[in-house]
Amino acid sequence: MARKSGNRGAQAEVDFSYFGGAESLTEGKRSPRRTVVVSSTEKDDVRSYPGPPQDPTDFLWLMTEEPHRSRRMAIMKTHPEVTKLMGHEPLTKYVVLGVVSLQLYVAVQLRHSHPLSFWFLLLAYAVGGTANHNLFLAIHEITHNLAFKGVNANKALAVFANIPIGIPYSAAFKKYHIEHHKHLGEDGIDTDLPTHLELLCLNNVLGKTFFATFQIFFYALRPGFVRTQTPTQWHLINLVVQLVFDYVLVQTFGVRPFLYLLFSSFFAGSLHPCAGHFIAEHYVWDGLNQETYSYYGPLNILAYNVGYHNEHHDFPSVPWTRLPALRTLAPEFYDTIPSHPSWPMVIVNFIRDPEVGMFARVKRATRGSRLSGQVTPTGSGRD
Numbered sequence: 001m002a003r004k005s006g007n008r009g010a011q012a013e014v015d016f017s018y019f020g021g022a023e024s025l026t027e028g029k030r031s032p033r034r035t036v037v038v039s040s041t042e043k044d045d046v047r048s049y050p051g052p053p054q055d056p057t058d059f060l061w062l063m064t065e066e067p068h069r070s071r072r073m074a075i076m077k078t079h080p081e082v083t084k085l086m087g088h089e090p091l092t093k094y095v096v097l098g099v100v101s102l103q104l105y106v107a108v109q110l111r112h113s114h115p116l117s118f119w120f121l122l123l124a125y126a127v128g129g130t131a132n133h134n135l136f137l138a139i140h141e142i143t144h145n146l147a148f149k150g151v152n153a154n155k156a157l158a159v160f161a162n163i164p165i166g167i168p169y170s171a172a173f174k175k176y177h178i179e180h181h182k183h184l185g186e187d188g189i190d191t192d193l194p195t196h197l198e199l200l201c202l203n204n205v206l207g208k209t210f211f212a213t214f215q216i217f218f219y220a221l222r223p224g225f226v227r228t229q230t231p232t233q234w235h236l237i238n239l240v241v242q243l244v245f246d247y248v249l250v251q252t253f254g255v256r257p258f259l260y261l262l263f264s265s266f267f268a269g270s271l272h273p274c275a276g277h278f279i280a281e282h283y284v285w286d287g288l289n290q291e292t293y294s295y296y297g298p299l300n301i302l303a304y305n306v307g308y309h310n311e312h313h314d315f316p317s318v319p320w321t322r323l324p325a326l327r328t329l330a331p332e333f334y335d336t337i338p339s340h341p342s343w344p345m346v347i348v349n350f351i352r353d354p355e356v357g358m359f360a361r362v363k364r365a366t367r368g369s370r371l372s373g374q375v376t377p378t379g380s381g382r383d
Contacts (some may be wrong), residue, residue: 015086031353034285034346035293035338039331044338051287053355056203059193059363060284066184066364068292068313074329075314082315085326089319092147096138096161103131103164103264107249107257115259125272128264130302133274135161135303143174146319159238166243167263169220171234176223182318183289185362191223192282199358208351211358215278216269235335272304276343279350281309284360286338291362296327310337 033049042048054060075082106127113120142158145151158170176191183189194202198218201212211218229235250258269275280295295307306312308323311334318326327334340346350356 020252031349031355032355034340034349034356035288035340036337038126038335041336044336049287050338051289052286054284054360056354056357056359059199059359059361060289061363061365062289063183063364066291068184068310071310071333072314075333078332079329081331082318082326085322086315086317086330088146088149089141089321090147091321092138092319093157096135096142096147097156098165099131099134099138100161103128103135103261106131107164107260108253110260111253111256113256115256115263116235120256120260122264124260124263125267128260129267129270129272130274132165132264133268133272134302134304135165136268137306139170139173140177140306141304141320142170142319144175144316146317155234159234159241162238162242163245164261165265166240166242166246166258167220167265171232171238172223172229174234175229181313183366184313185364186366187363188227188366189364191226192219193361193363194218194358195226202358203352204357208357212275212279212347213353215275216266219269219278271347272301273344276340276346277303277306277309280307280340280343280346282361283350283356284362285340285356287355288338289362290338294327294334294337295341296345297342299343307343310334310339332383346359 030049030053033047037044044050047291063089106123110120110123115121138161139158141147142154142161145154147157148154155171155174158174162170164170169375180190180192185193187193198211201207224230269278277295277299280293282291282293284291285293292310292313294310297307300307304320305323306320311318313321313325315326
């Protein structure tokens with residue numbers, strides 16, 4: 001009690017006329033810095049904050065061009081040998097075959113287990129969630145035509161990789177994702193961006209917890225609300241192959257293997273260590289205006305090196321096996337950019353840190369045209 005009284009006494013002796021109206025010495029204290037920098041610069045000493053906290057009532061609207069095109073040009077000028085890293089990776093198809101086989105084997109083995117039993121749920125989270133997350137990112141890799149030289153071979157492999165996910169999405173993902181690269185941050189085109197409704201409803205600890213838990217549904221459903229696609233023959237092929245597989249699986253082994261696959265997909269996009277990359281990649285942290293962040297930790301082994309995200313956006317034609325080599329080739333460009341030290345902690349900090357939330361995304365007013373069709377700007381550039 002004496003110590004508490006002493007603290008109150010010390011507080012009372014402070015001359016608050018020097019603190020601009022503050023009522024305590026902790027008022028205005030910021031959260032710990034969340035990102036790290038390998039090599040410090042004059043602009044970023046690794047310890048202090050590069051900028052003030054972002055306004056939590058709106059997104060970070062910028063009029064500057066997205067950074068990847070200019071950095072790509074600078075790297076190609078400085079390191080023209082970077083083109084040797086580009087091109088398809090033959091290993092990808094074998095990894096996909098192995099993970100698909102693993103998931104189907106586990107699913108069939110669980111055909112006599114209750115879906116709510118401890119072992120069923122544990123396997124669905126630890127094995128299935130990790131495997132299906134790997135397949136999400138395999139489809140991401142294949143979307144950039146990095147498994148085969150030919151376009152149709154890549155699309156066919158994406159449909160195959162989609163099978164253990166349980167719900168057809170690979171064909172639709174390709175169009176949305178290519179536009180995410182070409183129109184990064186553009187409101188109304190980049191469907192990776194949260195909507196204004198999400199900002200209004202989920203901008204608190206409870207809302208962020210809900211988003212992090214069910215983010216797989218946001219990424220699956222949001223694109224259809226923001227902008228629809230015109231179906232192609234590959235949408236139909238993806239749909240038919242998936243429905244036929246699901247039907248044969250249920251008819252042959254019962255509904256439980258199918259439920260295992262669905263549970264796996266849910267856990268893969270929920271509170272799973274690998275799912276931290278969804279938030280880590282493009283949410284704004286530490287008062288920075290930086291809209292893409294890399295992660296160089298061990299979970300990249302399970303995720304096609306998608307943590308090398310600045311490298312990927314700079315050179316989407318470099319496959320997953322050569323992204324570390326890209327970073328090594330141009331350390332003066334990548335080691336000076338803030339990155340995340342941990343995917344799991346990204347989820348934790350996203351939920352608990354008031355300096356980051358649904359608002360922490362860079363947005364730009366719509367410009368240009370879509371890959372097919374004319375873009376209609378969304379009013380003033382806001383949701």
